[in-house]
């Protein structure tokens with residue numbers, strides 16, 4: 189099965205105003221790094237030229253500027269990059285950008301829109317002063333509201349990121365955040381439970397968090413609130429109101445993506461073989477690498493071993509709550525369904541999954557125990 193999978197492109201912008209204490213995404217303080225946007229853009233353009241042969245003739249279903257804080261990248265630089273990619277873009281291409289409310293004005297958002305961004309993802313996290321302070325965000329609740337108001341007036345398609353399970357947060361405070369987001373009629377909502385990551389300030393010095401019972405109660409109340417307001421849960425933490433995110437859906441379906449920028453990853457199925465490639469996380473090293481790649485032309489694609497594909501496929505695909513068709517595994521990985529059938533049957537016996545003639549998916553119980561299911565696919 190050699191047909192092409194859907195293709196997205198991810199552009200990583202690795203700079204922020206300052207590091208949030210809970211964040212383990214690859215991001216550095218923009219002022220301390222001292223790298224000009226124009227130099228970073230130059231590397232992105234060169235990197236695309238080097239990797240272009242792998243995607244020639246295909247159309248991008250989505251382009252995603254993630255970070256870091258891409259709303260610190262000059263709109264003119266985003267415009268230049270989109271111009272370069274224009275022959276790969278059609279009217280249906282979703283072009284998203286993440287923005288931090290503490291870095292945007294209505295005028296700036298309009299400039300991103302004019303540069304070609306057609307979907308905005310606002311990292312609001314909360315609408316309350318107390319939660320934003322506990323998270324060490326650079327913005328206050330007033331900026332959360334004003335950024336949403338501006339986004340609503342400019343973008344037909346916009347997402348709000350919220351976090352819950354925050355230090356000292358009650359169920360009502362979490363529900364208040366959801367209500368505020370819905371008041372802006374966002375087309376998409378991501379509702380993440382705060383996780384404490386190693387190698388972050390919270391990892392070293394963890395804050396007191398709500399207990400397990402409170403977390404479960406908050407999630408249950410939140411899910412039913414969103415459901416009753418017509419926000420459909422289609423992924424573990426993602427809810428759409430008419431517009432699922434094309435870019436993330438492609439990741440979760442184990443589709444293809446080309447990554448550009450420091451720390452970006454690519455995954456491409458070429459013929460029947462699946463490849464991966466990762467860029468350096470350190471920005472000066474990444475910039476140097478692009479220069480060297482231009483000379484050598486060797487982009488260091490790595491073949492993903494057949495033994496890794498079942499886990500990788502399930503890791504992504506089971507996050508989507510829509511049933512997985514029986515044929516999807518073979519179509520996306522090139523492997524036989526029998527490679528995963530025994531594990532699916534085992535998970536079914538444990539009540540974590542259902543499996544029938546046409547497909548399989550998580551049970552209600554399985555949605556709370558995804559990691560347990562995934563372990564079954566390690567080294568299969």
Ligand SMILES: C[S@@+](CC[C@H](N)C(=O)[O-])C[C@H]1O[C@@H](n2cnc3c(N)ncnc32)[C@H](O)[C@@H]1O
Nearest residue numbers: 210211255256257287288311349380381382383
């Ligand atoms: C890649 S981050 C970038 C967004 C943007 N830089 C910002 O913070 O406004 C995307 C989202 O992941 C979520 N996130 C980041 N770290 C998290 C953590 N430790 N636990 C839960 N959610 C997290 C936040 O909601 C954040 O908006």
Ligand code: SF4
Nearest residue numbers: 204207208211255256
């Ligand atoms: S602004 Fe976003 S990417 Fe940057 S440190 Fe904070 S959470 Fe991480």
